[in-house]
Amino acid sequence: MKVAIVHDWLVTYAGAERVLAQMLLCYPQADVLSMVDFLSDRDRGFLADKTVATSWIQNLPGAKKHYRHYLPLMPWAIASLDVSGYDVVISSSHAVAKGVHVTPQQLHVCMCYTPMRYAWDMQEQYLIESNLNHGIQGVVVRFILKQIRQWDARVSQTVQHFMAISHFIAKRIENAYGRKSVVIYPPVDLDTFQMRPDKEDFYFTASRMVPYKKMPMMVQAFSNMPEKKFIVIGDGPDFEKCKAMAGPNVSLLGYQSAEVLKDHLQRAKAFVFAAEEDFGIAPLEAQACGTPVIAFGKGGALETVCGLSHSQPTGLFFHTQSAETLMQAVQDFEKLQFSPQACRQNAMRFSVQNFRQNFMKYMGQCLADFQANRLQQPSVTAA
16 A cells, blocks of 8 residues: 655744644655655754655745745646545645545545634734735635635545544634544654653743744743743744843743753743644643643643643643733732643643554545445446
């Protein structure tokens, strides 16, 4: 059985690539195809020396830095990837990978991280953050995104089975595509993030500093609580904004190594998480370290953090993305006790072993159904 895994684009080793890495451990002989492959030598070890088949966008001017600018061309580019020689095609998709061209004789299963955000329910937020929401430029971009949304809805019907990374995303898949999906939670590397029961007196967060992560809001909240130490790891477009409003109790460390990140996750009294994420791996890495989470109560965090209504809570939620609400959540947190062991136990539900077992079990079911349906199809005989 020949297997192809089609990934949107390979430019960094982030959440979707961690899932791809586990898929490749399940199917070590699988071939990998992608819009572009600009992974650094440091980040590409999980590919195990595989040669990635890329689309013609790989060779377009400026593609290494501005591959996203070629989004209007990607429906054609993804269709140009040749998967005709494979029995099973797995698309690893938050954008266009699900649009790869398959035939009825091939099984196509999509691991969907989200329907394309900028084409569906987050379009206006994307346009505002990109400063593309006005003038003739805004009209053109809206027209392009409408065309892409129509294409995305159409190609979603060529997928035989959808996997979603959370129930939150399963609902978005149903709303966008009218399709049901099975939830397969992404993996957490529990071996890397070991538990440390003794905690120090500081709060911590780590993230790319992009608008939806709400990093300035968190910095503002803790700057308004000068008696509480807050440490931030990460860089990005909002770094200077955070720096401008940070009080003396807020330490902005910028980009740091994985070891420094893990050390802070293990020592912090709580991990603070203010984004509405599709899943969100960072709160689980914190819990794997025995660190409770103060999280915005929407999106994937509701599935990965056990709130105060749980018999063994691993954190608490705040319900609006404002400095005032976060400040109140911190005050509430300090009146409570959380068990590092309970945090670790909750994170274990999302282990790499559980992911591989659930992924392979579902792939087996999909393959069995596909083969059974083929056997039931009437054969055509000559007159």
